[in-house]
Amino acid sequence: xxxxxxxxxxxxxxRIPASILKMFDSLTGFNLKIEGKKIILETIENSRKxxxxxxxxxxxxxxxxxxxxxxxxxxx
Numbered sequence: 001x002x003x004x005x006x007x008x009x010x011x012x013x014x015r016i017p018a019s020i021l022k023m024f025d026s027l028t029g030f031n032l033k034i035e036g037k038k039i040i041l042e043t044i045e046n047s048r049k050x051x052x053x054x055x056x057x058x059x060x061x062x063x064x065x066x067x068x069x070x071x072x073x074x075x076x
Contacts, residue, residue, distance in 0.1 A: 003015065027045070028045065
């Protein structure tokens with residue numbers, strides 16, 4: 001696909017068609033790499049995807065007791 005540079009303020013950019021962006025269902029952004037004369041965009045997935053399911057039924061416990069009062073800080 002051939003794209004043209006567009007002006008964005010004092011910078012330049014490219015437009016990525018919506019049809020291409022729809023291929024990536026949980027896309028949150030891109031990592032940009034420059035190798036020689038190539039610009040490479042690597043997709044960044046949503047790093048927290050699926051966390052709600054993983055923690056819904058877990059036996060996770062608090063690492064620090066959240067019931068401490070401010071007076072208790074001297075004892076820690």
